[in-house]
Amino acid sequence: MSGESMDKFKVECVKIHVQPTQNSHHNAQTNDKQVPINYPELVQQSRDAFNSGKTRPLEWRIKQIKQLMRMLTENSSEIVAALASDLHRCKFETFALEIDYTIQEIKYMLMNIKEWSATEKPPKSLANFFDGVEIRKDPYGVVLVMGAWNYPVQLNLLPMMGAIAAGNCVIVKPSEIATATAKYLYETIPKYLDTDCCRVIMGGVSETTELLKQRFDYIFYTGSSTIGKIVRKAANEFLTPVTLELGGKSPVYIDNTVDMAMAAKRILWGKCVNVGQTCIAPDYMLCTPEVQSKFIEEAKKILQEWYGDNPRENPDLARIITDKHYQRLVNYINDKTKIAIGGDVNPAEKFISPTILTDVKSTDSIMQEEIFGPILPIINVNNAYEAINFINSREKPLALYIFSKDKETLSLIINNTSSGSVVANDVILHAAVETLPFGGVGYSGMGAYHGKFTFDTFTHKKGCLIRNYNKVAEILAKSRFPPYSDENLKILRRLLERRPSLPIIKYLPYILMFGLGVLATVGFKAAMKEFNYSEKQL
Secondary structure, three states: OOOOOHHHHOOOOOOOOEOOOOOOOOOHHHHHOOOOOOHHHHHHHHHHHHHOOOOOOHHHHHHHHHHHHHHHHHOHHHHHHHHHHHHOOOHHHHHHHHHHHHHHHHHHHHHHHHHHHOOEOOOOOHHHOOOEEEEEEEEOOEEEEEOOOOOOOHHHHHHHHHHHHOOOEEEEEOOOOOHHHHHHHHHHHHHHOOOOOEEEEOOOHHHHHHHHOOOOOEEEEEOOHHHHHHHHHHHHOOOOOEEEEOOOOOEEEEOOOOOHHHHHHHHHHHHHHHHHOOOOOOOEEEEOHHHHHHHHHHHHHHHHHHHOOOHHHOOOOOOOOOHHHHHHHHHHOOOHHHEEEOOOEEOOOOEEOOEEEOOOOOOOHHHOOOOOOOEEEEEEOOOHHHHHHHHHOOOOOOEEEEEOOOHHHHHHHHHOOOOOEEEEOOOOHHHHOOOOOEOOOHHHEEOOEOOHHHHHHOEEEEEEEEOOOOHHHHHHHHHHOOOOOHHHHHHHHHHHOOOOOOHHHHHHHHHHHHHHHHHHHHHHHHHHHHHHHHHHHO
């Protein structure tokens, strides 16, 4: 989610707060007072809560996750109002991309959390036939979640939900740039969640800097690559694992085999939703001059149909988040000769209409960083091979979009490029597929979440070997003990040799029991036969 720099964290209208715990004697009025934050103490309080074992029971985790869903359903009107204030976001987009999306992720978590948190019994080799081989699911401890401003509800609550589901304590730091939504999260979360274990911190660059000096057990950050480096460097001080959900310039390749009316509509929707302030929005397009002409012809009709003659008056278009981001985007479209569609701006409202640029060169300023706005530059290439070379010459994107009906073209690009995810013949929708990991690679991030991957992100898989004092097992393994010999080494090698997993090993205990049952039956029948024979003799 680039376009943010270090002063992303500057305080605008938000004061610094920290919630009291449920066990404190603060009254409701105390919540509104400014309280200086003792960060080491704050983290230690969360660690003490974790060490108490409070977050480990599955019942506690499920209750907290259900409370998150209740918070969203009971406060939907407040969320809509907050997003309208921050981004001029319409109700439809707020429900579809924030509220409903997050609720569905929560429901999926609740459906599967018992299975995901259960101890796994992986296959075992002959050498461990008599042993217990397990993978236990451990929480890391105290987790820091740093959310982003462009989708400030889901990008804070989804990782928070995953941290809670895995049994962690969590401290959430929303982006203060989305002022109204950050205030909503700060004031509302403590009303629904256990405040000993789930805390919200608000502040700017100095507060965030102090927060990153503390020792956490896991850090989850969503934002720009620039700040991602700072977070990673701070985490390295304590060897803290991190997930970085960043961004980058997600390309679109489109050829002449597509249904252009349908393809153009899908691409433009991805560029216009939240006015392009989406980490997986189509950033730029690669195509031939012929395809470019067809695309622009369709785009004019589609944008007219969606937003009319005066897009600024259309309620479905959001606004740029800050004056700084607005000015950065306006600077990209100063050259009016490159504007094929759009280019209308209004500084008072931070409004930029959906804009398409042509005759764009790879060296132009708009191609140097993620756009994060409703501007789509088009770069001409002659074929898919040139598109691949162009994509591979830049940092790896968070998403790659390919529009083609030709299966060979799809395979060629997918197999010869690297990106966080790939979508063929649409955009953005992969983020709603709960069975797919969502995350970047290289400069677009590390780690992944969504669905089960959210739970796994905040879970340490602890391997456990449970041995006993079985005499047979000890006889088999005695070759490991001194005095050493070549014969013992041969035996040890045979025991430890890696072999393909045989189904018979898994089911051998049942086979043995069945065999014993058969033997017992045969023996019983033989005994009865002998008994009957003896009776006749008498």
